[in-house]
Amino acid sequence: MAVVAPPSRAIRPELVINQTHAAVTRDVVATLEPASRGYLLLLGLAVAMFLGGLTTFLILVKDGLGHAGYTPPAFWSVYITTFVFWIGIGHAGTLISAILFLFRSPWRTAVYRSTEAMTVFAVMTAALFPIIHIGRQWVFYWLLPYPNQRWLWPNFKSPLIWDVFAISTYFTVSSTFLVFGLIPDVAAVRDKVTGWRKQVYTLASAGWQGTDNQWRHYSRAYLYLAALATPLVLSVHSVVSWDFAASIVPGWHGTIFAPYFVAGAIYSGLGMVITLLVPLRRTLRIEHMITDYHFDNLAKLTLLTGSILFYAYGMEYFVGWYSGSTFEQTTFYRRAFGSMWWAGWTMIICNAFVSQLLWFRKIRTNLTALFVISIFINLGMWFERFVIIVSSLSNDYIPWAWSNANITWADWGILLGSFGWFAMWFLLFAKSFPIVAIQEIKEMIPLPRKRVGGQH
Amino acid sequence: MATGKRGRRAPGVLASFVHVDAAVDAIRALRARGHRNLVVYSAAPFHEIEEALDQSVSPVRLFTLIGGLTGCAAGFGMTIWMSLDWPLLVGGKTIASIPPYVVIAFELTILLGALSTVTAVALLSVLMGKRGISYDPAYSDDQIGVFVPAGSDQAGPVEQLLRSAGAVEVRRDAA
Numbered sequence: 001m002a003v004v005a006p007p008s009r010a011i012r013p014e015l016v017i018n019q020t021h022a023a024v025t026r027d028v029v030a031t032l033e034p035a036s037r038g039y040l041l042l043l044g045l046a047v048a049m050f051l052g053g054l055t056t057f058l059i060l061v062k063d064g065l066g067h068a069g070y071t072p073p074a075f076w077s078v079y080i081t082t083f084v085f086w087i088g089i090g091h092a093g094t095l096i097s098a099i100l101f102l103f104r105s106p107w108r109t110a111v112y113r114s115t116e117a118m119t120v121f122a123v124m125t126a127a128l129f130p131i132i133h134i135g136r137q138w139v140f141y142w143l144l145p146y147p148n149q150r151w152l153w154p155n156f157k158s159p160l161i162w163d164v165f166a167i168s169t170y171f172t173v174s175s176t177f178l179v180f181g182l183i184p185d186v187a188a189v190r191d192k193v194t195g196w197r198k199q200v201y202t203l204a205s206a207g208w209q210g211t212d213n214q215w216r217h218y219s220r221a222y223l224y225l226a227a228l229a230t231p232l233v234l235s236v237h238s239v240v241s242w243d244f245a246a247s248i249v250p251g252w253h254g255t256i257f258a259p260y261f262v263a264g265a266i267y268s269g270l271g272m273v274i275t276l277l278v279p280l281r282r283t284l285r286i287e288h289m290i291t292d293y294h295f296d297n298l299a300k301l302t303l304l305t306g307s308i309l310f311y312a313y314g315m316e317y318f319v320g321w322y323s324g325s326t327f328e329q330t331t332f333y334r335r336a337f338g339s340m341w342w343a344g345w346t347m348i349i350c351n352a353f354v355s356q357l358l359w360f361r362k363i364r365t366n367l368t369a370l371f372v373i374s375i376f377i378n379l380g381m382w383f384e385r386f387v388i389i390v391s392s393l394s395n396d397y398i399p400w401a402w403s404n405a406n407i408t409w410a411d412w413g414i415l416l417g418s419f420g421w422f423a424m425w426f427l428l429f430a431k432s433f434p435i436v437a438i439q440e441i442k443e444m445i446p447l448p449r450k451r452v453g454g455q456h
Numbered sequence: 457m458a459t460g461k462r463g464r465r466a467p468g469v470l471a472s473f474v475h476v477d478a479a480v481d482a483i484r485a486l487r488a489r490g491h492r493n494l495v496v497y498s499a500a501p502f503h504e505i506e507e508a509l510d511q512s513v514s515p516v517r518l519f520t521l522i523g524g525l526t527g528c529a530a531g532f533g534m535t536i537w538m539s540l541d542w543p544l545l546v547g548g549k550t551i552a553s554i555p556p557y558v559v560i561a562f563e564l565t566i567l568l569g570a571l572s573t574v575t576a577v578a579l580l581s582v583l584m585g586k587r588g589i590s591y592d593p594a595y596s597d598d599q600i601g602v603f604v605p606a607g608s609d610q611a612g613p614v615e616q617l618l619r620s621a622g623a624v625e626v627r628r629d630a631a
Contacts, residue, residue, distance in 0.1 A: 021499060021598035145538060153538035157556045165563040173570045180574055184596075188499065191593035206578075209591050212494075212509055214581050215501040220514040221577045225570055228520075232566045239559060442500040447476035447600070450622055 019288070024441050028185075028434045029192045031284040035431055039283055046423035053417010056410055057132060065135045067410035071403045074393040076133075078411035082418055083129030084385040085268065086122045087167065087240055088261075091233055092269020093119025094174060095301075097181075098229035101222075107297050109440045110289045113185075114280065114430070115273050116178045121425040122272070123171045125418050130163075132414060159242040166239040173232055177225050183208050184218070185434040237265040244388065250327040251335070251392035254319060260312040264384060267305035267351065271377025274298055278371045280430065289436050292365045299364035302377070306355025313352050331392055339404050340391050347387050350380020466588040467630055468605040469614045471623035472595075476504060478622030479600040483508040485617055486604055495589055497601035505600070516576045523572025524565045531561030590629050599624075 019027075035043070060067055069077055093115035100108040131140050143164045145154050154161045187208035190201035208214065241261035244252040254260075274295065281290040320332035335344040354376045363369045390405045429435070473479035479496070483505065486494060496505055535557040543551045586605075595601040602623075606614045611628050618626050 025499075025597045145534065152542055156535040156539065156560055157553060162556070162559040162563075165560050169563040169567040172567060176570055176574055180577075184500075188596040191596045207581075210497050210499060210596055211585065212496040212498075212505065212511065213585050215498070216506070216511050217514045217516050217577045217580045217584075219501045220516045221520075221573045224517065224520045224573050228524075228566050228570050228573070232563075235559075235562060235566075439500045443502075447502070447598075448474055449477045450475045451477055 019441070019445055021442050021445060021447065024289075024438055024445065025188050025192060027286065027289070028436050028438050029189055031286060031435055032189065032193075032431060032433075036283065039427065039431065043424065043427045046420045046427060049416050049420025050424050051417075051420070053414055053420055056413030056417060060132065060135075060410060060414075061137065065133075067408060068414075069406040069408040069411050071394070071406045073396065073398075073401050074390050074403065074405065076389050076393055077405065078386070078407060078415060079129050079133040081382065081385040081389050082415055083126050083133070084240055084389070085382045086126035086129070086418065086422070087170075088237060088265035088268040088381060088385075089122035089272045090119040090126070090170070090174065090269060091237060091262070091265035092267075092273050092301075093117075093122070094177075094229050094233040095266050095269070096273070097177065098226040098233065101226045102230060105297075106444060107294055109444060110291075110436055111273070111277065111294050111298070112440075113178075113181070113437045114277060114435050115269075116174070116181065117426060117429045117433075117435070118269070118272060118276060119174045120171070120178050121422050121429070122269075123167065123174060124425065125422045127167060127171060128418065128421070130167075159239065159246045162239045163243055166236045170232060170236045173225075173229055177229055180225065181222065181437065182433055184210060184439040185437060188438045189434060234262055237261045244392075249392050249396055250325070251320075251331040251388065254316065256312060256315055256319070260309070260316070263305050263308035263312065264351075264381060267302060267309055267355070268377060268381035270298055270302040270305065271374045271381065274302070274370050274374035275378060276426065278367050278374075280435070284430065284435060286436055289441065292367070295367060295370055296361070296364045299358045299370060302373075303355055303358035306351060306358070306377075310352040310355070313348060327397060331395060334395050335387060335391050338391070338395065340387065340394075343383050343387050343391065347380055347383040350376045351384060354380065465590070465629055466586065466605055467607055467611075468589070468603055468628075469611055469618065470590045470592070470601060470603045470627045470629060471618040472592060472625040473600045473602065473622060474598065474624055475622055476502060476600060479602060480504050480508045482602055482618055482621035482623065485621060486602075486614070489617070491604050491606075491614070493586070493605045495586055495601075495603040497591065497595035497603075499596050499598065514580070516573060516580065519576030520569050520573045524569030526572075527564035527566070527568030528561050530568070531564035532557055534564075535560050590627070 068079065071077075093112075096108050097112040097116040097119070100112070130143075131137050134140060143154065143161070154164075156162075182204075183206055186201050187205035187210065190198060190205045193201060238258035238261065241257035245254055245257035247253065277290060277295075277298075281287050317332050320328045323329070334340070338344075354373055357363050357369075357373060363373070386405075394403045394405060471482065473482070483494060483496065487508070487510070494509065496509060498505060532554075536552040539552040545551065589603050592599070592601055602618065604614050604618070608630070615626050615628065
């Protein structure tokens with residue numbers, strides 16, 4: 001009689017606990033079963049927040065941007081802050097799905113689908129903000145290089161146009177990567193469900209049958225997509241950082257901005273991954289697939305990127321002082337001791353200091369503690385962008401024009417609405433598609449063999 | 457259950473395996489007997505099966521390369537042409553300045569590289585795939601399927617080989 005090879009011999013047991021191929025399909029398909037009351041409550045809350053944001057947006061369209069807290073000279077405020085925040089969130093998803101794939105890190109398997117979905121929805125959320133911010137949304141297409149009446153073209157020397165290309169490429173490639181990775185898993189779901197759902201999944205599986213020919217092209221293509229997504233993710237937040245660094249505003253004009261922003265983006269994304277996964281694994285009952293071991297590794301990555309950020313914060317102050325420029329020195333002095341000191345310290349404490357708690361294994365494997373830390377990370381990273389953008393703009397070269405940020409209901413409405421929009425898509429995705437990659441988990445679990453220790 | 461593509465059904469023998477080494481044994485034995493047009497179904501890509509089938513590297517990489525190079529050329533071409541088309545001289549600086557255009561060219565390299573990769577998979581799966589072949593839902597779950605194209609004269613020995621290799625189910629598809 002054949003026996004299943006003991007999992008411990010082929011894979012580390014902490015990665016997938018007590019699983020067979022059939023059990024993986026069964027457990028993941030079970031996550032798509034009718035929603036629990038808790039799920040519906042969360043979804044309702046997300047939709048309500050989104051509708052609040054939508055109402056605020058419609059008021060802005062009708063009356064103009066005057067409702068938002070734009071206070072001269074700071075014409076980039078909460079909306080641009082939140083844009084950078086959401087773009088940053090996406091980066092951890094690509095790090096886990098593409099970069100760790102190239103590094104052959106087996107622990108990414110259980111968590112990469114959810115983080116990749118997070119990336120797509122975070123970029124979808126971020127992409128709304130430049131549109132909201134421009135005020136006249138109906139002419140947003142002026143950003144694109146299209147032949148217009150006077151044959152004028154965009155200024156490709158402007159970082160803002162680089163950003164249009166970077167963000168749209170990032171969104172297209174991340175969604176392609178997500179959808180492409182989903183196809184074999186959707187086929188597995190198709191083969192398990194019945195009725196109208198079978199028809200929908202049959203359509204979505206694009207004729208996938210898992211033949212050797214399909215796998216041959218698929219595996220190669222997946223590798224190349226990961227190889228293309230890796231430099232892309234590093235470029236996207238570098239380009240976002242150049243929106244600031246290519247200008248001469250004090251506090252922005254730094255050569256460390258690109259790596260500083262990329263590290264911060266991944267750090268913030270990891271924070272959001274932990275915030276999402278802690279409740280998700282319980283709601284969908286997949287604790288045996290996403291284990292403490294995964295959280296331990298996520299926390300280690302958070303610690304690494306948090307420490308790079310700690311260094312960047314220190315270096316920013318050093319460069320400010322060492323530059324000998326009064327404007328730079330004043331900007332950094334005011335970040336810590338000026339009228340916006342509260343925002344400056346929130347950023348430093350939440351990002352540089354709180355992340356250092358993750359040196360302790362006990363904290364890394366305590367999910368309640370991790371969840372609380374992840375909330376601080378989200379908060380801290382939003383404030384980082386707020387401090388960089390608003391404090392620099394409102395205190396630049398002409399002291400008589402200095403002002404303070406003035407956050408209004410329209411800023412809050414759009415900010416909360418963006419969280420609702422993001423959560424709504426994420427929750428809908430988690431109930432409609434496999435949130436754990438069936439196919440890649442199966443790749444790690446050895447198939448049964450006839451010949452194990454001479455048994456037949 | 458058969459969910460082959462519409463149209464004529466391909467004649468042959470379909471075997472289901474629960475043991476990967478049994479499936480690999482069957483594939484090797486079939487290939488040794490000259491059966492080259494096998495179709496193997498599995499829920500994930502397994503190296504043992506790839507080795508037994510002695511697969512060549514997928515041509516997808518060629519599409520990726522061509523897509524990437526096209527994107528790079530399009531990025532530089534578009535930015536340089538558009539700058540020269542309406543020249544704005546600012547501070548005596550170069551009209552078509554290459555360093556800032558690297559960003560656009562880079563993004564388009566990635567964009568077209570990725571899109572052509574996915575298009576290649578769709579095209580190659582259709583062009584190089586075989587039609588009208590039986591399938592079983594268990595193949596996306598925990599079984600491995602091996603389909604051997606065979607006429608009625610060859611089907612008997614193939615069935616016997618598959619059973620002796622350890623297939624849990626063997627089915628003959630007539631033309």
